[in-house]
Amino acid sequence: MENSxxxxxxxxxxxxxxxxxxxxxxxxxxxxxxxxxAHSIRDEMALSPRTTALFQMNQPDGFDCPGCAWPxxxxxxxxxxxxxxxxxMTWEATPKRAAPEFFAQHPVSELWSWSDHALEDAGxxxxxxxxxxxxxxxxxxxxxxxxxxxAQSLRSISDPNQVEFYTxxxxxxxxxxxxxxxxxxxxxxxxxxxxNMCHEPTSVGLPxxxxxxxxxxxxDDFDQADAIFCIGHNPATNHPRMLTALRNAELxxxxxxxxxxxxxxxxxxxTPPQDPVEMxxxxxxxxxSQYFQVKSGGDVAFVKGVMKVLLQMHQQAITAGQPGVxxxxxxxxxxxxxxxLKADLEAISWDSLEKKSGLSxxxxxxxxxxxxxxxxxxxxxxxxxxxxxxxxxxVRHLVNLLLLRGNIGKPGAGICPLRxxxxxxxxxxxxxxxxxxxxxxxxxxxxxxxxxxxxxGHNAITSLKAIIEGRSQGxxxxxxxxxxxxxxxxxxxxxxKQLELNVQIITKLNRxxxxxxxxxxxxxxxxxxxxxxxxxVHQAITVEDSMSMVHASTGRLKPASEHLRSEVSIVTDLARxxxxxxxxxxxxxxxxxxxxxxxxxxxxxDFHDFNxxxxxxxxxxxxxAAAQRQWNTPSAKAQFVISSIxxxxxxENNYFVLNTVRSHDQYNTTVYGYNDRYRGVKGRRDxxxxxxxxxxxxxLQDGDKVDLVSYHGRVxxxxxxxxxxxxxxxxxxxxxxxxxxxxxxxxxxxxxxxxYKSIPVSIRPAQ
Numbered sequence: 070m071e072n073s074x075x076x077x078x079x080x081x082x083x084x085x086x087x088x089x090x091x092x093x094x095x096x097x098x099x100x101x102x103x104x105x106x107a108h109s110i111r112d113e114m115a116l117s118p119r120t121t122a123l124f125q126m127n128q129p130d131g132f133d134c135p136g137c138a139w140p141x142x143x144x145x146x147x148x149x150x151x152x153x154x155x156x157x158m159t160w161e162a163t164p165k166r167a168a169p170e171f172f173a174q175h176p177v178s179e180l181w182s183w184s185d186h187a188l189e190d191a192g193x194x195x196x197x198x199x200x201x202x203x204x205x206x207x208x209x210x211x212x213x214x215x216x217x218x219x220a221q222s223l224r225s226i227s228d229p230n231q232v233e234f235y236t237x238x239x240x241x242x243x244x245x246x247x248x249x250x251x252x253x254x255x256x257x258x259x260x261x262x263x264x265n266m267c268h269e270p271t272s273v274g275l276p277x278x279x280x281x282x283x284x285x286x287x288x289d290d291f292d293q294a295d296a297i298f299c300i301g302h303n304p305a306t307n308h309p310r311m312l313t314a315l316r317n318a319e320l321x322x323x324x325x326x327x328x329x330x331x332x333x334x335x336x337x338x339x340t341p342p343q344d345p346v347e348m349x350x351x352x353x354x355x356x357x358s359q360y361f362q363v364k365s366g367g368d369v370a371f372v373k374g375v376m377k378v379l380l381q382m383h384q385q386a387i388t389a390g391q392p393g394v395x396x397x398x399x400x401x402x403x404x405x406x407x408x409x410l411k412a413d414l415e416a417i418s419w420d421s422l423e424k425k426s427g428l429s430x431x432x433x434x435x436x437x438x439x440x441x442x443x444x445x446x447x448x449x450x451x452x453x454x455x456x457x458x459x460x461x462x463x464v465r466h467l468v469n470l471l472l473l474r475g476n477i478g479k480p481g482a483g484i485c486p487l488r489x490x491x492x493x494x495x496x497x498x499x500x501x502x503x504x505x506x507x508x509x510x511x512x513x514x515x516x517x518x519x520x521x522x523x524x525x526g527h528n529a530i531t532s533l534k535a536i537i538e539g540r541s542q543g544x545x546x547x548x549x550x551x552x553x554x555x556x557x558x559x560x561x562x563x564x565x566k567q568l569e570l571n572v573q574i575i576t577k578l579n580r581x582x583x584x585x586x587x588x589x590x591x592x593x594x595x596x597x598x599x600x601x602x603x604x605x606v607h608q609a610i611t612v613e614d615s616m617s618m619v620h621a622s623t624g625r626l627k628p629a630s631e632h633l634r635s636e637v638s639i640v641t642d643l644a645r646x647x648x649x650x651x652x653x654x655x656x657x658x659x660x661x662x663x664x665x666x667x668x669x670x671x672x673x674x675d676f677h678d679f680n681x682x683x684x685x686x687x688x689x690x691x692x693x694a695a696a697q698r699q700w701n702t703p704s705a706k707a708q709f710v711i712s713s714i715x716x717x718x719x720x721e722n723n724y725f726v727l728n729t730v731r732s733h734d735q736y737n738t739t740v741y742g743y744n745d746r747y748r749g750v751k752g753r754r755d756x757x758x759x760x761x762x763x764x765x766x767x768x769l770q771d772g773d774k775v776d777l778v779s780y781h782g783r784v785x786x787x788x789x790x791x792x793x794x795x796x797x798x799x800x801x802x803x804x805x806x807x808x809x810x811x812x813x814x815x816x817x818x819x820x821x822x823x824x825y826k827s828i829p830v831s832i833r834p835a836q
Contacts, residue, residue: 098341152309157736162598186740194630224647238262273820274464295445298446302454330365331801366457370425403472450463457822553579599626609683724831733745759800772791774834
């Protein structure tokens with residue numbers, strides 16, 4: 070693979086001399102992926118009959134993979150799952166149980182000392198639990214006791230705005246819809262959710278630019294694109310099934326270009342485990358032909374440099390009597406703000422662009438040349454773009470780049486935000502938002518005969534601040550591991566213990582559930598793989614993938630315990646207990662999800678005939694106005710938006726910029742194991758990845774122990790420095806361990822997302 074830029078070519082081969090770090094030389098996928106699936110099945114399920122669930126994953130009559138939001142192909146195969154999907158499935162379908170006997174043996178004070186991996190590895194929760202302060206143990210209670218106790222606590226809190234209703238992106242459309250209805254009937258718009266931690270800049274930035282907060286492409290567009298730009302994401306770990314689409318594009322001649330501080334293995338070579346020829350011959354397909362290693366936090370500067378080159382190329386072509394490289398017809402007809410963007414780009418110096426991006430003018434010219442050779446281009450991006458102090462600006466500038474050549478609203482072109490959770494996009498569609506529109510609230514009120522609150526609520530950052538400052542008294546978490554995933558853990562952990570109520574609706578134990586408030590409950594729920602049967606009928610739920618396809622998911626496995634309830638049932642049963650005189654048909658919705666979908670169709674016009682349309686294999690596609698070149702913006706046109714490339718002083722003052730990353734054996738805060746195969750790490754997570762020149766300049770060697778110190782004095786101690794092909798000035802360590810270096814003031818002030826990938830730190834020998 071050809072690399073481009075000053076940060077790449079002077080990285081020597083890694084010659085590790087410490088335990089647990091050795092470069093991986095195989096391709097992504099291939100036998101390594103199959104071996105990992107086999108190990109996961111062996112370790113978690115001991116070859117039980119439940120492994121047959123793998124062949125129900127992503128099938129029309131099966132369940133949707135809980136591992137990511139990559140869409141299913143139109144003609145689903147009999148082998149449509151990836152390594153990490155298999156890990157997610159086996160982790161959920163494990164025969165291990167965290168039953169009441171487990172909690173009787175282990176007090177919370179002991180469990181707190183366990184690792185996050187060990188807590189979840191204890192197995193599936195099997196009964197409702199309530200914490201007993203006198204004994205320091207969780208104890209089994211009946212569902213009636215749990216729901217009555219929770220309802221009493223909610224009634225005791227004088228202001229509904231003192232309760233936070235959190236959702237994970239694994240929550241189905243149906244559960245999310247009744248959950249937001251419960252919270253609004255209770256009286257609040259406090260909806261911190263996982264989107265606040267991953268793609269909130271997408272939800273904020275895209276509407277400002279193109280009038281819709283979702284991507285504009287479908288899977289079919291990948292078959293027509295001339296170039297696919299993979300910016301700030303790691304598909305081999307975070308959305309492995311995407312590698313098949315990239316491989317197909319490369320084989321038909323499309324260019325695949327990567328932009329990322331780290332060279333990620335999955336964009337170099339790929340062997341599809343479904344291809345017997347490549348598996349037997351040990352062949353692989355090269356993917357990214359060039360890799361631009363932008364400095365972390367330098368994305369706006371890099372994109373501005375590319376656009377500056379495009380303007381120059383366009384003017385030179387026009388002067389020479391040749392066609393320009395910009396789509397001026399599209400710009401004139403469909404956009405506003407071009408003149409302001411042009412003036413901004415002409416005024417900025419190459420010195421500042423090179424300094425901020427870490428790449429040269431030649432690199433930006435190279436990228437621009439590739440872009441102009443593509444008639445149809447897709448930009449895919451992940452959290453390497455969004456999780457920054459200026460994440461919203463990053464998103465808008467990617468749109469600016471596409472608009473210059475008319476690459477939105479035509480086949481084979483568009484913007485493609487890559488969601489991590491399987492239904493984080495659907496949850497937002499269903500109304501999980503702290504800033505609902507008046508039109509939406511009016512429809513909810515009309516459909517259900519309630520009066521929804523109009524005051525905007527809390528997002529993840531403002532929720533946690535309210536908890537720390539004592540302004541919130543209750544927290545209900547629908548999945549996830551909120552306190553561990555968020556910054557400022559020292560203060561947040563203590564603050565959770567001062568709450569009146571902490572409720573965790575989860576499948577497995579995690580650290581947030583151990584933050585025992587005055588009243589603490591664990592409500593065990595069905596997993597995506599498990600049968601949800603009401604009155605003898607299998608209940609299907611629905612999800613919305615990254616490309617706005619809505620399809621059904623039906624679990625088939627026997628539930629891990631007879632005491633488990635679905636998320637929908639838990640919400641509707643709590644609502645019936647909390648609002649005993651409510652005219653809403655909570656009982657009906659909890660026992661027949663068709664009734665929920667009928668109400669969704671009543672509130673959202675795009676979900677008309679919902680129950681009929683999900684009977685189609687693959688479901689249906691939600692309309693996207695921007696993909697049709699209809700711009701729901703104040704000007705009724707797509708908007709070029711400019712911004713500064715000035716960084717915070719902390720990053721300027723000789724600090725490294727820390728990226729937090731997930732390992733290959735990890736899903737958000739869930740750690741399946743201690744290996745990170747594609748980065749060469751085995752059996753450990755106490756690693757910081759660093760460029761060889763940076764390590765030498767610090768007077769350190771590969772494998773030396775170091776401490777990371779944030780600009781406000783927080784310390785992550787005792788990491789082993791590992792030489793890695795990463796941009797100079799950028800380092801990387803694992804999430805969520807490195808979250809201790811973030812404060813609650815380290816976030817994008819437009820979207821509220823914590824800046825997990827732009828943390829200024831210094832490095833010192835371990836003390």
